[in-house]
Amino acid sequence: MPRKIDVASKLSLLRAFFHREGRAPSYSEMAEMFGYASKNAVYGPVNYLVKMGYLRSCVNGRLAFTRKITAAIPALGSVQAGFPSPAEEELLDTVSLDEYLVSRPEATYLLTVSGDSMQDAGIHSGDLVLVEKGGTPKPGDIVIAQIDGEWTMKYYGKDRQGVYLDPANSKYARIRPQKSLSIGGIVRAVIRKYS
Amino acid sequence: MSKNLSFPGLSSGPAPLMLSSFPRAILHVDGDAFFTSVEQALHPKLRGRPVVTGKERGIIACASYEAKARGVKRGISLWDARKMCPDLVVLPSDYESYSLFSKRMFEIMRRFTPEVEEYSIDEGFADITGMRGVFRRSYEEIAQAMQAAIHHELDLTVSVGLSLSKSLSKIASDFRKPRGFTPVAGRHIHIFLGRIPLADVWGLGPNRVNLLQEFGLRTAWDYVCLPLEWVDKLLHKPGAEIWHELRGTAVLPVNTQAWHPKASISKSKTFSSPSADRKFIRAKLIRNLESAFIKLRRHSLRAGELSVALRLKDYRESGLCARLARAATTASEVSSIAAGMFQQLYIPGACYRATTVVLGRIESDMTRQYELFEDPGKTERIRRMGSAIDDINRMCGKHTIFLGSGLHLKAGAGGDNGRNEPCWRQGHLLEGETRRKRIGIPRLEIVV
Numbered sequence: 101m102p103r104k105i106d107v108a109s110k111l112s113l114l115r116a117f118f119h120r121e122g123r124a125p126s127y128s129e130m131a132e133m134f135g136y137a138s139k140n141a142v143y144g145p146v147n148y149l150v151k152m153g154y155l156r157s158c159v160n161g162r163l164a165f166t167r168k169i170t171a172a173i174p175a176l177g178s179v180q181a182g183f184p185s186p187a188e189e190e191l192l193d194t195v196s197l198d199e200y201l202v203s204r205p206e207a208t209y210l211l212t213v214s215g216d217s218m219q220d221a222g223i224h225s226g227d228l229v230l231v232e233k234g235g236t237p238k239p240g241d242i243v244i245a246q247i248d249g250e251w252t253m254k255y256y257g258k259d260r261q262g263v264y265l266d267p268a269n270s271k272y273a274r275i276r277p278q279k280s281l282s283i284g285g286i287v288r289a290v291i292r293k294y295s
Numbered sequence: 296m297s298k299n300l301s302f303p304g305l306s307s308g309p310a311p312l313m314l315s316s317f318p319r320a321i322l323h324v325d326g327d328a329f330f331t332s333v334e335q336a337l338h339p340k341l342r343g344r345p346v347v348t349g350k351e352r353g354i355i356a357c358a359s360y361e362a363k364a365r366g367v368k369r370g371i372s373l374w375d376a377r378k379m380c381p382d383l384v385v386l387p388s389d390y391e392s393y394s395l396f397s398k399r400m401f402e403i404m405r406r407f408t409p410e411v412e413e414y415s416i417d418e419g420f421a422d423i424t425g426m427r428g429v430f431r432r433s434y435e436e437i438a439q440a441m442q443a444a445i446h447h448e449l450d451l452t453v454s455v456g457l458s459l460s461k462s463l464s465k466i467a468s469d470f471r472k473p474r475g476f477t478p479v480a481g482r483h484i485h486i487f488l489g490r491i492p493l494a495d496v497w498g499l500g501p502n503r504v505n506l507l508q509e510f511g512l513r514t515a516w517d518y519v520c521l522p523l524e525w526v527d528k529l530l531h532k533p534g535a536e537i538w539h540e541l542r543g544t545a546v547l548p549v550n551t552q553a554w555h556p557k558a559s560i561s562k563s564k565t566f567s568s569p570s571a572d573r574k575f576i577r578a579k580l581i582r583n584l585e586s587a588f589i590k591l592r593r594h595s596l597r598a599g600e601l602s603v604a605l606r607l608k609d610y611r612e613s614g615l616c617a618r619l620a621r622a623a624t625t626a627s628e629v630s631s632i633a634a635g636m637f638q639q640l641y642i643p644g645a646c647y648r649a650t651t652v653v654l655g656r657i658e659s660d661m662t663r664q665y666e667l668f669e670d671p672g673k674t675e676r677i678r679r680m681g682s683a684i685d686d687i688n689r690m691c692g693k694h695t696i697f698l699g700s701g702l703h704l705k706a707g708a709g710g711d712n713g714r715n716e717p718c719w720r721q722g723h724l725l726e727g728e729t730r731r732k733r734i735g736i737p738r739l740e741i742v743v
Binding site (some may be wrong): 127202204205206207208209211212213214215217228230231233234244246252253275284293295 | 337339394399402403442447448449450551723725726727734736738739742743
C-alpha cells in the first residue's frame with residue numbers, strides 16, 4: 101500500500117521557506133525540511149506536488165514554485181476539491197463581529213433599549229442597539245429621535261403631510277411631530293446576548 | 296475670503312506681512328468644553344443644563360457653557376461652584392468615554408489629511424497644505440467640512456482656526472468660541488495680530504509677557520515688529536520660533552508621532568481628609584511612586600531623577616529632588632530613596648493633605664547601557680519584575696500587587712478619597728463587562 105503523504109504540512113513548510121529565502125529549496129534542503137533521511141525519499145512528494153501544480157521542474161532539472169505557493173495571500177479558490185487546506189489560510193479572509201456590525205466606527209454608539217414599541221421588529225427591552233449618528237435616515241429605517249422633547253425609537257417614514265414615526269407594536273399609534281423633531285441616530289444593528 | 300474676518304477701522308493700519316493667502320494651511324481643532332460636551336452628547340437629558348466634571352477631585356475639571364455663563368470656571372472648588380449655581384450638575388470624570396471621543400475626533404480629522412498631531416485629549420493640529428486639489432474645495436471649505444463632520448458624528452462642537460502656522464492657528468481657534476471658525480490668511484495676519492494681547496500667544500507665559508510689557512509691548516503685532524536679533528537676545532530660540540510662526544513662517548512641525556511624555560511624569564493625590572499619620576502618609580507617597588512607574592513603563596521609558604513633595608494642611612509644600620545613580624524602571628528600585636527623602640521632609644505631628652512624586656530625566660528604555668561594575672543579570676531581573684507586575688495588574692486591576700508599605704493605606708480604599716463615586720458608564724456595566732474591561736464604544740443614556 102502506498103505511503104500517505106501529508107501534503108498540507110509540506111505546503112506550509114514550502115511557503116515558509118519561500119517567505120524566508122525567496123527561492124525554491126534544493127532536494128537536500130527539502131529532505132532536511134521534511135525530516136527524511138535520504139534525498140531519494142523527497143521525489144515522491146515532489147512528483148505529487150508537480151502533478152498538483154504547486155511545483156514545476158525547470159530545464160536545468162531544478163525545481164521552481166508556481167504562483168500557488170508564491171502568491172502573497174493564498175487564493176482559496178485554487179484549492180482543489182477534497183484537498184485539505186490549512187486552516188490558517190482561511191483566517192486571512194474573515195471579518196470580526198465588530199467589522200460586521202459597525203461600518204462607521206467613528207459615528208457608532210451603543211444604546212440599551214428599555215421600551216417595547218419596536219418589539220414586532222424584533223427589538224426587545226434590554227437589547228443593545230448600535231446607533232449611527234450623522235446620517236440622513238431613509239424611509240423604513242429605524243431611528244432614535246427626539247419628538248416634541250421625548251426620545252423614542254421608531255420606524256422613520258415620510259408622506260405628503262411630512263415626517264411620521266411608526267411603532268412596531270399594535271399597542272401604539274403612528275406619531276407626527278407637533279413642534280419639533282430631531283434625529284439622534286439610525287439603528288444599524290441589534291445585539292442580544294443570552295447568558 | 297476677507298468676508299470671514301472684518302476689522303473695521305483698521306484697513307488703513309500697518310502694512311501686510313505678506314500678500315499671499317495660504318502658502319501653508321494648518322488647522323487647529325479645539326474641543327469646546329470637551330469633557331462636559333461628551334457628557335451632554337451621551338446623556339441628552341443634561342443638554343442645556345449647567346454641568347461640571349471633576350467630582351472625584353473636588354475641583355472643577357471642565358465646566359459646560361451653561362455653567363460658565365453662571366460664573367463657574369475650571370479650577371474652582373465644587374463648594375464655591377455650588378454656591379454660585381445651586382442647580383449645578385456635578386459628575387465624576389469618565390475618562391474612558393472622553394478618550395473614546397478624542398480618538399474619534401482625530402480619526403475624523405485623518406479623513407482629510409494624514410498629517411494630524413494629537414496635541415492633547417481635546418485639541419489637535421492638521422496640516423492640510425495641498426489638499427485643495429484632492430477635495431476640489433478651498434482650505435476654508437475643508438476646515439468647515441471637518442468641523443461639520445465632528446459636530447454631526449460626535450454630537451459635540453469644536454472651534455477651528457485656519458492659518459499658516461501652528462501658533463497662528465492656535466490663536467485663531469481661540470478667537471471665536473464655541474463653534475467658531477476663524478481663518479487667518481497671510482494677507483490678514485497683520486490685522487489679526489493687532490487684536491491679540493501678548494498673553495494669548497501660545498508659548499508666552501506670564502513671565503515672558505511681563506518682561507515684554509516692560510519694553511512697552513502690548514499686542515502680538517508689537518512682538519512681530521521687533522527685530523529678530525532683539526527677540527533672539529531677549530527670549531532666545533523659543534522666542535525666535537514664536538516670532539517666525541506669528542509672521543506666517545511655519546517652523547514648528549505638525550508632529551504625527553503618538554504622544555509620549557518627554558519631560559517628566561508626576562503623580563499627586565490629595566487625601567480625602569488631611570492626616571498626621573506618618574505610616575499612612577508614607578504609604579500614600581509610595582502608592583504615587585508606583586502609579587508613576589506604571590505610567591513610565593507603559594511608555595517604555597526610564598527615569599534618572601526622582602522628586603518627592605509633601606503638602607501641609609495649610610498648602611505649604613516642601614520637597615526634595617535626587618539624581619539616581621542608575622535610571623530606574625520600577626518603584627522597588629527607588630522606594631528606599633523615596634522613604635529616605637520622606638524621612639527628611641516629614642515633620643512629626645504636622646497635618647498633611649497631599650503627596651507628589653515627579654519622575655524626571657526621562658529617556659527611552661529601548662536601549663540600555665550597563666555601568667562598568669553593574670550586574671546585567673540583576674538589571675534584567677528588575678526589568679522582568681516590572682513587566683510581571685504590569686501583567687498581573689492588567690489582569691487583576693491596578694495596584695493588585697504593591698509594595699508592602701501600601702498595607703498602611705485604609706483597607707479597601709485603594710487610593711480612594713471618599714468622593715470616588717463611579718461614573719455612569721462604570722455603574723451600568725453590560726453583561727460580561729468588568730470594572731477593568733468594557734466595550735470600546737460610547738454608550739448613550741437615552742430611554743427609548
